[in-house]
Amino acid sequence: MFKRSWLNALMIMSMVVGHAPCISQPYLNPKTPVSLRVEDLLSRMTLEEKIGQMTQTDRGALTPESDIATFYLGSLLSGGGSAPAENSAKGWADMYDRFQTIALSTRLAIPLLYGVDAVHGHNNVKGAVIFPHNIGLGATRNPELARKAAEITALEVAGTGIDWTFAPCVAVPRDERWGRTYEAFSEDPEVTALLGRAAVNGFQGDSLGVPDRILACAKHYIGDGGTLGGKDQGDTQVDEATLRRIHLPGYITAIQAGVGSVMASFNSWNGEKVHGSHKLLTGLLKNELGFKGFIVSDWAGIDQLPGDYHSDVVQSINAGLDMVMVPTDYRTFVRELLAAVNANEIPMARIDDAVRRILTVKFQLGLFERPYTNRELTAELGSAGHREVARACVRESLVLLAKKEAVLPLSHNLKRIHVAGNGADNIGNQCGGWTISWQGADTVVTAGATVVQALRAEAPGVTFTYSLDGSGAAGADLAVAVIGETPYAEGQGDRQDLHLDAGIVEPVRTMKKAGVKTVVVLLSGRPLIIDSILPYADAVVAAWLPGTEGSGIADVLFGRFPFTGKLPHSWPAAMADIPLNWGDAVYRPLYPFGYGLTGLQDPAASAAPILLGAAVEEDGRSLLLNLNKAMARTGRVSDWQVQVNRQTVKTVGVRRDR
Numbered sequence: 001m002f003k004r005s006w007l008n009a010l011m012i013m014s015m016v017v018g019h020a021p022c023i024s025q026p027y028l029n030p031k032t033p034v035s036l037r038v039e040d041l042l043s044r045m046t047l048e049e050k051i052g053q054m055t056q057t058d059r060g061a062l063t064p065e066s067d068i069a070t071f072y073l074g075s076l077l078s079g080g081g082s083a084p085a086e087n088s089a090k091g092w093a094d095m096y097d098r099f100q101t102i103a104l105s106t107r108l109a110i111p112l113l114y115g116v117d118a119v120h121g122h123n124n125v126k127g128a129v130i131f132p133h134n135i136g137l138g139a140t141r142n143p144e145l146a147r148k149a150a151e152i153t154a155l156e157v158a159g160t161g162i163d164w165t166f167a168p169c170v171a172v173p174r175d176e177r178w179g180r181t182y183e184a185f186s187e188d189p190e191v192t193a194l195l196g197r198a199a200v201n202g203f204q205g206d207s208l209g210v211p212d213r214i215l216a217c218a219k220h221y222i223g224d225g226g227t228l229g230g231k232d233q234g235d236t237q238v239d240e241a242t243l244r245r246i247h248l249p250g251y252i253t254a255i256q257a258g259v260g261s262v263m264a265s266f267n268s269w270n271g272e273k274v275h276g277s278h279k280l281l282t283g284l285l286k287n288e289l290g291f292k293g294f295i296v297s298d299w300a301g302i303d304q305l306p307g308d309y310h311s312d313v314v315q316s317i318n319a320g321l322d323m324v325m326v327p328t329d330y331r332t333f334v335r336e337l338l339a340a341v342n343a344n345e346i347p348m349a350r351i352d353d354a355v356r357r358i359l360t361v362k363f364q365l366g367l368f369e370r371p372y373t374n375r376e377l378t379a380e381l382g383s384a385g386h387r388e389v390a391r392a393c394v395r396e397s398l399v400l401l402a403k404k405e406a407v408l409p410l411s412h413n414l415k416r417i418h419v420a421g422n423g424a425d426n427i428g429n430q431c432g433g434w435t436i437s438w439q440g441a442d443t444v445v446t447a448g449a450t451v452v453q454a455l456r457a458e459a460p461g462v463t464f465t466y467s468l469d470g471s472g473a474a475g476a477d478l479a480v481a482v483i484g485e486t487p488y489a490e491g492q493g494d495r496q497d498l499h500l501d502a503g504i505v506e507p508v509r510t511m512k513k514a515g516v517k518t519v520v521v522l523l524s525g526r527p528l529i530i531d532s533i534l535p536y537a538d539a540v541v542a543a544w545l546p547g548t549e550g551s552g553i554a555d556v557l558f559g560r561f562p563f564t565g566k567l568p569h570s571w572p573a574a575m576a577d578i579p580l581n582w583g584d585a586v587y588r589p590l591y592p593f594g595y596g597l598t599g600l601q602d603p604a605a606s607a608a609p610i611l612l613g614a615a616v617e618e619d620g621r622s623l624l625l626n627l628n629k630a631m632a633r634t635g636r637v638s639d640w641q642v643q644v645n646r647q648t649v650k651t652v653g654v655r656r657d658r
Contacts, residue, residue: 025044026040027040034360034363035360037363037368038356038359038360041359042355042356044108045108047338047341047351048071048072049106050352050355051072051337051341052072052073052074053072053323054074054317054324054351054354054358055073055074055324055334055337056076056115056323056324056326056327057073057076057326057327057330058078058079058082058328059076059078059099060082061327061328062076067330068099068112069102071334072106072110073112074113075112075115075323076112077114077115077116077327078116078162079117079299079327080117080434080439081436083125083436087124087125087436088126089127089128089156089159089160089379092125092162093159093160093161093373095161096162096372096373097161097372097373099112099114100112100371104371111368111371113164113358113362113365113367114162114163115165115166115296116164116165116166117166118153118157118162118165118166118167119133119134119165119166119167119169119183120132120133120134120431120435120545121152121153121390121548122153122157122160122381123434123435124436125160125381126436126445126447127382127446127447128156128382128446129152129153129156129382129383129387129389129390129548130431130549131149131547132394132545132546132547133182133183133432133525133545134168134183134185135181135184135525135526135544135568135569136397136544136545136546137149137397138184138191138192138195138568139397139565139568140393140564141566143198144198145392145393146185146198146202148202148389149202149389149390149393150203151203152202152386152389152390153165153167154203154205154212154214155213155377155380156377156386157214158212158213158214158374158377159212159378159379159380159381160373160378160381161372161373162214163365163367164214164217164261165214165217166219167217168185168196168199168200168203168218168219168254169184170184170185170192170196170218170219170250170251171183171219171220171224171247171250172186172187172189172246172247172250173225173526174187174226174246175225175578176526176527176572176578177229177494177495177496177498177578178225178230178232178526179230179232179488179493179494179525180224180225180232180489180490180493181225181230181525182432182433182524182525182545186568187568187569187581187582187593188568188582189248191568193250193252193253194253196218196254197253197254197256199216200218204216204258204260207258208258208260208365208366209364209365209366211366211374212377215361215365216260217260218254218255218261218262218263219262219263219265220264220266221251221262221263221265221280221281221295222243222251222265222269222274222280222285223236223265223269224266225247226238230494230578230579232266232493233304233490234268235267235268236267236268236269236270237270238269251289252289259293260293260294260361261293261294261296262285262293262294262296263295263297263298264296264297264298264301265298265301266304273304273305275298275319276302276312276315277319281295281319281321285320292360293357293360293361294323294354294357296325297321297324297325299325302315302316302324309336310339313333313340314345314346317340317350317354318346321354322358323358382447390548390549390552391551392552394543394552394553395552395555396564396565397544398541398543398552398556398563398564398565400539400540400563400565400597401541401542401571401595403538403539403540403600407478407517407519408519408559409556409558409559409600410459410480410519410558410559412461412462412558413461414459414478415477416463416475416476417479417480418464418465418466418470418472418478418511419451419464419465419466420467420469420471420479420480420481420482420507420510421470421482421483421484421504421507421508421521422482422483422486422504422507423451423482423483423523424468424480424481424482425450425453427445427446427448427450428442428443428444428445428487429442429485429486429523430523430546430547430548431446431545431546431548432485432523432545433493433525435487438489439487439492440488440489441487442486442487444487446548447548448547448548448550449551451480451521451550451553452466452482453550454550454553454554455480455557457554458551458560459558467507469507470510470511470514471510473510473511473514473516474515476516477516478516478517478518478519479511479512479514479516479517479518479519480521481511481521483500483505483521483522483533484522484528484543485523485524485525485528488525493525497529497575498527498575499532499575500528502532505532505533508520508536508537509536512536512537517538518536518537518538519537519557520533520537520539520541521543521553521557522540522541522542522543523544523546524542524544524545525544526569527567527569527570527572529575530590541553541556541557541563542565542567563597563598564596564598566596567595570587570589570592571590571592571595572589573590581593582594
């Protein structure tokens with residue numbers, strides 16, 4: 001095994017700089033309290049070394065790699081798709097250890113903190129388990145599953161040496177046109193806060209420093225899900241009370257869970273960029289909420305501030321940024337920050353505060369004692385046990401939107417099932433964006449089970465035929481269409497029209513026109529407009545972006561496990577309804593927030609349809625009402641008033657279901 005202790009690291013340093021390690025120095029003594037270690041190290045640092053700790057760059061921009069030592073860089077990252085030549089667990093671990101050795105060769109031997117966007121598993125690494133994106137976890141309403149998913153992600157990340165994930169995303173999307181909707185748990189702040197806290201606990205454990213846990217990062221602070229028109233990096237135009245009520249709860253619970261870092265958001269709040277807002281970064285987050293970790297910028301986020309680059313540096317650091325992600329031009333950032341401090345444009349106290357926060361986290365993580373990859377964890381990446389947890393996440397995330405009689409569950413006694421659609425046999429479409437590359441792709445190849453592979457494994461006695469376009473379905477006992485969005489990520493995922501292209505929907509029409517009952521499994525990063533699908537579907541399942549474990553879909557379609565998922569977002573009937581969120585004064589969704597059919601037993605022919613109503617209480621909370629029961633109690637719904645839990649609520653939409 002390839003292991004090095006903190007003493008090994010100091011020996012490497014001593015060979016490079018020509019002196020023996022002196023463990024009598026308090027910051028090198030693991031038995032010394034963290035606060036004293038930090039102050040001791042801080043007192044020994046030059047301004048250049050401090051600025052280096054505040055600087056983060058992408059691994060691909062290091063030219064040469066020795067710049068880690070030259071500029072005393074405190075952090076590196078791999079942006080989406082920024083991978084070593086050997087994209088494997090071993091390749092990543094070897095790369096990390098090489099970079100760490102360079103950092104430890106410096107005068108003070110301060111280890112690197114390395115970050116990645118491990119947002120649904122260790123998704124940059126081939127062979128890693130890819131979990132459902134957060135929107136799917138939001139549909140589970142299960143904080144224990146969210147915690148387990150983050151825990152396994154942390155272990156797989158740690159197995160490649162990496163210390164830090166830019167997750168969880170605790171945004172609250174309020175407009176599904178936003179291309180990052182799937183990165184967040186729900187339109188509901190309470191669901192977001194519940195699952196965000198669970199994710200932080202999973203990533204970090206009970207406290208920082210557990211060998212198979214990593215540093216979490218709550219993002220993107222604050223209001224990124226509320227931009228006008230769902231525009232990525234746009235302007236969130238709400239008053240402060242609304243900002244706090246909708247967009248702050250996820251950060252409150254993350255801080256309560258001990259999150260060690262927070263990422264500032266690209267968006268503006270009422271015209272002011274968050275990256276430059278002292279009120280939000282220092283006043284609210286650090287002072288009022290008492291956040292003790294460090295704030296990192298988003299990718300070149302300070303570049304969007306008004307003025308020239310020098311003023312961007314001054315404004316952002318004075319506002320409260322502690323570490324700045326300068327992915328491609330770290331030299332310019334270091335030069336401008338050094339000049340700003342020397343010109344008294346940034347007080348030394350602000351620099352010391354930033355570095356103190358960063359060093360505290362590094363000591364808490366145990367990086368000085370364990371700077372290299374724990375190779376005992378490396379072999380666990382993509383293990384069968386990890387995939388079983390991801391499979392459970394998929395099962396619980398599925399939301400049954402609609403079902404006609406005698407369709408589900410699928411029977412093992414059927415002779416032939418025809419499967420079609422752009423998501424049926426495509427691991428890339430199944431995983432979505434942030435998978436191997438930044439935007440993801442339908443050409444992604446990694447370990448996992450596609451839906452058609454999972455169906456075949458579940459029912460080996462059934463003949464499964466497959467075509468991309470739905471042809472060949474005639475004569476089948478049943479058809480399954482797996483269709484949906486193709487991969488996208490931030491910016492490129494913004495849409496003004498949430499209909500699927502006609503070519504993607506066509507397999508559903510083709511199979512239905514062949515006289516075959518058709519189950520539609522919809523892969524998407526958000527609710528879509530499905531009026532072109534519903535007339536041809538005998539059942540519709542919202543499967544979100546389930547990741548590599550398509551077997552979780554087969555488990556539920558064949559009835560081994562029940563449908564339990566509930567909508568994490570209100571589902572609009574038409575584009576004109578967007579933005580649509582429960583609590584709106586006018587609320588007429590196709591399917592309301594929290595909706596999801598769970599029973600698969602067909603009702604008796606004489607049974608009356610169930611009337612389902614979306615309702616909003618006076619305090620803004622939403623309910624899904626069974627109006628049949630309400631009518632039995634009140635005798636009427638014609639005046640749109642019903643009694644629920646002894647409170648009067650106003651229903652704002654009614655639909656029928658069986």
